[in-house]
Amino acid sequence: MKRPKGKHTGTESRRKAIIQAALACFSEIGFSETSMEDIRKRSKASTGSIYHHFKSKEQLAAEVYLEGIRDYQSDLISALEGQQVAKEGIRALIGHHLKWVEHNVEWSRYLFQKRHWVFMSTAEDAIAEMDRQLGRRAEKWFARCIRSGELRPLPEDIFVSLILGPCMEFTRQFLFGLSRTTIDDAVQALAEAAWRCLAGKQSGQAGGSGS
Amino acid sequence: MKRPKGKHTGTESRRKAIIQAALACFSEIGFSETSMEDIRKRSKASTGSIYHHFKSKEQLAAEVYLEGIRDYQSDLISALEGQQVAKEGIRALIGHHLKWVEHNVEWSRYLFQKRHWVFMSTAEDAIAEMDRQLGRRAEKWFARCIRSGELRPLPEDIFVSLILGPCMEFTRQFLFGLSRTTIDDAVQALAEAAWRCLAGKQSGQAGGSGS
């Protein structure tokens, strides 16, 4: 019937090679500027091979995206759920994000700097689904902290905006080479700031020094 | 020598028509999916005419972007500089942004949802220059507030992240139809949150102006 699938038959490695080549090309010269010919040469695959693995250039771009986001998200959620204390969880979240970006600049450039590409429409559903799954688990974690009074009760969308927003904006600046603060300092500063605006009343905020 | 320019000779209106048509097409079906033929039909211009006004599809996309960002930024800076009190300034900034988005959904989708498109490389310089100019004036305003102790002294990049980030993230959710909070409430919530993490030590509350 099908193939044994326990094995990397070389077909998988070719697929990977094409994705890697595509990532490199897109990252270096941009999506529109990259021709299938470029990817073909760089990956040493043939036209037919590329189109056997990927329906179109657009879908190839989408697969590249998914490949990266999968890696990014995998550790993210465990980093969060590994924390019991709200303040630590938030810090872990921000820390994981920025460090991942620092260590995966090329992927980050693709995932974050150029997010929401129109030609991603193909993957839109898959991406949305991943976000949703991640969102649900994160939501659960945050809900617990809100119930315990550690975090201020805020609408979901505002919550997301306050945590993700600064991270993403800093990421953007970092990837453009516009940031001067180091990643470690940024984690510190952003986590502190996030805490300041998310902390529940009783979580001894502002007033004293702390830490 | 050139043209009398007191009159809109129809050439300018044609240019505008092409930009409008392009915006509509890009917004509805996406950049890659939009062919020059689509734009030609929608704008009722000829191929030659389009290429007379714009060097390429990429440059057309860039001009569309610049057209929008110009409108967006024009009021933004005056909204900020019109405020003396830090807290009010921040609120004005956030308020202007979200309201502009609400009233210019199509443009916003183009400017913010799909920002940093690769094929914007053409305009990259022009955009960067606009951002820089805006940035300088905003920086000046914030620097004053920091000196007066109204705002906490933070690195420029962190500052930008904390104000712009949440705005942009909420914008993204709004444009995707993922937000449930109304724009007005979001302005309120985000401004409050921003203030909480940016306010200087002595700025207890109550807007004791002065300076």
Next chain:
DNA sequence: TATTGACTAGAATATTATTCTAAAATAGAA
């Protein structure tokens, strides 16, 4: 009216994404 230069038209061309046909490789069955 004639001249000049910006503007428009649409056919012609060039580029490049995609399809197609057939050959090579691979995995399992005999």
Next chain:
DNA sequence: TTCTATTTTAGAATAATATTCTAGTCAATA
């Protein structure tokens, strides 16, 4: 092994579409 079915690869052929080119039109002056 050899045979057979299936997957994968190759590269030429095709199709789609961005861009260029040539020949005009028009609008403003002299």
